[in-house]
Amino acid sequence: MRVHFIAIGGAAMHNLAIALHLKGFKVTGSDDVVYEPSKSRLNKYGLLPVKEGWNEANISAELDAVILGMHAKADNPELLKAQELNIPIYSYPEYIYEQSKQKKRIVVGGSHGKTTITSMILHVLKYHQKDFDYLVGAQIEGFDNMVGLSNAPLIIIEGDEYLASPIDRRPKFHLYKAHVGIISGVAWDHINVFPTFENYKEQFTKFIDTLEPNGTLIYCEDDAELKALVEKYDNNKSLNIYPYQAHDAIIKSGKTFLLVNENEELPLEIFGAHNLMNLNAAKLACLEAGVTEGEFYEAIKYFKGAARRLEKLAENEHTVIYKDFAHSPSKLKATVGAVKQQFPERKLIACIELHTFSSLNRNFLNEYAYTLNQADYAIVFIDDKTLKQKGMQAFTAQEILDAFKSEDIKFFNQPEKIKEYLLTFQLRDVNLLLMSSGNFGGIDLVTLANKLLIN
Incomplete structure (x- = not known):
C-alpha cells in the first residue's frame, strides 16, 4: 500500500504515519512546518519530508490513499490534485476505521479523562500480554508510539470530538463505529466549532447512535448532563448500558489506596476523584476486553499516569x-x-x-x-x-x-x-x-x- 500524508507533522498524523510504516506500508508525507517532537520521530523512520511546503508533484495515480490532516486547508494544492485524480482521501480517524473494520473497537470519548482512561486500558492489556491495537492522545510509559496497528482482534481508540479534517466536519469519534463506547463526561468545549452547549451535547448523542447494534455504552453517572442524555436510551434494547462512579478509596499520608474489598487496600500511583472515576471506566472496558476484575486490580496499581497528567x-x-x-x-x-x-x-x-x-x-x-x-x-x-x-x-x-x-x-x-x-x-x-x-x-x-x- 502506498499512502501519502498531507500535514504529516501533526501529533496524531505523524504517529499514524509511523505505525503504517512499521506495518510495511510505503509512506510519504508533506507539511508546511514540522515541529518537535514530530520532526525527530519522523526523521528516525526516514519519513521526514525533504523540504517543507506543499507540492502537487507529491500526488500521483500510483497512490492507494491520501490521509488529510486538520492543519491543511481545503484549497491545499496536494488535496486538489488528489481530488482531480480520484484518489481515495481519508481523515486519520476514517483511516483508523479502515484498518480496524474486522476488530472489536473500544472507543473512549468525553470532554475530559479520555487520554487517562485509554492509557489505563492499554496499561492493563499490556501488563497481561493481550493482543491489541491502539490510538491514544499522549505518550505513555511502555509504548514507543501513540498509534499501534497490527493483525490484533481488538483496538482501543481515544475518541476526540473535534473535527475530522478540513473537508470532513464530523467529530472524529463519530467515525469509529464502536462496539464499546465510553463517555467520561460532557462539559462544553471547542466553542469555535460548537457555538452552544446544546450543539456540543448533540455530538455525544450522535456518538451513541453510531455504536454497533447490541453494543455497550459505559458512562459516568455523576455527570448530570450526561446522565440526562443517556436516560433517553433506557428503552433501547440493542444497547447495553453500564453507569459508573468513582471507585472507593482512602488517602493516607498523601497516598491513595483503592478499597477493593473489606480487607484489601490497594496502593495507587495516581490520585484524585476524577482519576478514581477514570479507573472505574477503564475497569468496565477491560472486562469487555476479556480481562478479569482480579487481573485489572493486579495491573492498575502500577499505572503511573499519562504524560502531562499530574x-x-x-x-x-x-x-x-x-x-x-x-x-x-x-x-x-x-x-x-x-x-x-x-x-x-x-x-x-x-x-x-x-x-x-x-x-x-x-x-x-x-x-x-x-x-x-x-x-x-x-x-x-x-x-x-x-x-x-x-x-x-x-x-x-x-x-x-x-x-x-x-x-x-x-x-x-x-x-x-x-x-x-x-x-x-x-x-x-x-x-x-x-x-x-x-x-x-x-x-x-x-x-x-x-x-x-x-x-
Whole structure:
C-alpha cells in the first residue's frame, strides 16, 4: 500500500504515519512546518519530508490513499490534485476505521479523562500480554508510539470530538463505529466549532447512535448532563448500558489506596476523584476486553499516569511541583481539587495558562467561574505572543478577575513576569500546580521547578 500524508507533522498524523510504516506500508508525507517532537520521530523512520511546503508533484495515480490532516486547508494544492485524480482521501480517524473494520473497537470519548482512561486500558492489556491495537492522545510509559496497528482482534481508540479534517466536519469519534463506547463526561468545549452547549451535547448523542447494534455504552453517572442524555436510551434494547462512579478509596499520608474489598487496600500511583472515576471506566472496558476484575486490580496499581497528567516535575519531603494538561474549565476544577484533597495540610499555588481558542474566547471565558477557588494562590497567564499569533485582542486583569469570579487572582501576560512572581515563594508545605495545553511562553518548567525547591 502506498499512502501519502498531507500535514504529516501533526501529533496524531505523524504517529499514524509511523505505525503504517512499521506495518510495511510505503509512506510519504508533506507539511508546511514540522515541529518537535514530530520532526525527530519522523526523521528516525526516514519519513521526514525533504523540504517543507506543499507540492502537487507529491500526488500521483500510483497512490492507494491520501490521509488529510486538520492543519491543511481545503484549497491545499496536494488535496486538489488528489481530488482531480480520484484518489481515495481519508481523515486519520476514517483511516483508523479502515484498518480496524474486522476488530472489536473500544472507543473512549468525553470532554475530559479520555487520554487517562485509554492509557489505563492499554496499561492493563499490556501488563497481561493481550493482543491489541491502539490510538491514544499522549505518550505513555511502555509504548514507543501513540498509534499501534497490527493483525490484533481488538483496538482501543481515544475518541476526540473535534473535527475530522478540513473537508470532513464530523467529530472524529463519530467515525469509529464502536462496539464499546465510553463517555467520561460532557462539559462544553471547542466553542469555535460548537457555538452552544446544546450543539456540543448533540455530538455525544450522535456518538451513541453510531455504536454497533447490541453494543455497550459505559458512562459516568455523576455527570448530570450526561446522565440526562443517556436516560433517553433506557428503552433501547440493542444497547447495553453500564453507569459508573468513582471507585472507593482512602488517602493516607498523601497516598491513595483503592478499597477493593473489606480487607484489601490497594496502593495507587495516581490520585484524585476524577482519576478514581477514570479507573472505574477503564475497569468496565477491560472486562469487555476479556480481562478479569482480579487481573485489572493486579495491573492498575502500577499505572503511573499519562504524560502531562499530574506529572511530577520535582519534589522533596514537603513540596511537590506538578504540570498538567488541564486547560478547559472542567479539567481545571478537577485537577485543582485533586491536589488539594490529596495534600489538605499544604497550601496550593495553582497556575493556569489560557492558550486554546475556546479559553481565549470572551464568550466562553465565564465558563471558568470559581474553577480556581480551591487554590490558596491562584494565577492566570495569557502570553501576549499567543494572542498576537491568533490575531486576538488582549485581556485586562479585571476581565480575568470578573470571569473567574475571584478578586484574589494574579494575572500575567509575559512569561518572565510570572516566573519572577513564582520565584518569590518559599515552597515549604506548599505545592505548585502548573496547568496548560501550551508551554508557558517557553519557560523551562523543569529548571524552574528545581530552582523553586532550593529557593
